[in-house]
Amino acid sequence: MHPGMSWLTRLGFVAPAASAVGDEAALLARLHAGDAEALALLYRRESGAVYRYALTLAGNEAAALDAVHEAFAQLLRGPQAYQAGRGTLGAYLAGMARHQLLSQWRDARRHVALDEAEEDGTAPMPASDARLDEAQQHGQLWSAIRRLSWPQREALVLVDLQERSYEDAAAIAGVSADVLRTRLHRARQRLADLLAVGER
Numbered sequence: 553m554h555p556g557m558s559w560l561t562r563l564g565f566v567a568p569a570a571s572a573v574g575d576e577a578a579l580l581a582r583l584h585a586g587d588a589e590a591l592a593l594l595y596r597r598e599s600g601a602v603y604r605y606a607l608t609l610a611g612n613e614a615a616a617l618d619a620v621h622e623a624f625a626q627l628l629r630g631p632q633a634y635q636a637g638r639g640t641l642g643a644y645l646a647g648m649a650r651h652q653l654l655s656q657w658r659d660a661r662r663h664v665a666l667d668e669a670e671e672d673g674t675a676p677m678p679a680s681d682a683r684l685d686e687a688q689q690h691g692q693l694w695s696a697i698r699r700l701s702w703p704q705r706e707a708l709v710l711v712d713l714q715e716r717s718y719e720d721a722a723a724i725a726g727v728s729a730d731v732l733r734t735r736l737h738r739a740r741q742r743l744a745d746l747l748a749v750g751e752r
Contacts, residue, residue: 576641583631591628598642599624601714606649608709611698615656623648643720650706650724696746704739711736 582590599620606616623645627634634644697705703725710721711732722732 577636580631580634580641583628591624594627594641595624598645601642602645602649605646605709605714606653608694608697608713609650609702609706610653610656611694615653618656619649619652622652639720639723643716643724646710647724647726692747696743699746700739700742703735704742707732707735708739708743712740 576594579590579594583594602623603616603620606619607613610616610619626648627645634641638644697708700708706725707721710716710724711718716724718729718732721736722729725732725735727735
């Protein structure tokens with residue numbers, strides 16, 4: 553368990569177990585040869601962690617599912633693009649899901665900007681994701697996590713919630729391990745402050 557995790561444990565958040573990688577290379581070779589069953593096995597093994605990562609970042613089930621779908625679609629289209637020496641398959645898929653989420657958000661911001669220009673600043677606010685709070689039964693925690701900046705939230709999700717290594721997390725975020733550690737430290741401090749305020 554990582555330092556500073558006691559409050560997560562107390563709130564009942566259990567991180568997913570690390571995925572097995574024993575026959576990963578064989579499954580990828582089968583996938584490259586067009587074996588659909590290999591994709592199903594890889595999906596069963598890796599999709600849960602990728603979905604939880606995407607859901608926590610997006611706060612929206614539809615966006616998270618789209619990101620996971622696109623990550624596995626890209627894997628199906630080009631399994632040879634994954635290089636085991638650069639990190640785990642889970643990290644590779646999470647990285648693709650991350651790119652999909654960023655693309656969704658860039659598109660959404662462009663649409664909001666157009667709507668605001670057309671409606672003189674009266675564009676509707678994005679839909680609330682209160683259902684996520686209900687589903688997880690940890691409203692205060694999720695509310696605080698969503699108030700973190702994107703880099704801090706991502707670092708916290710990857711290391712504390714998913715218990716990925718610093719190297720894996722840094723590879724997904726596209727930064728050095730030192731930068732990732734700095735973001736995580738700041739995220740833990742900020743989250744502790746937000747939760748302390750919420751408990752008063």
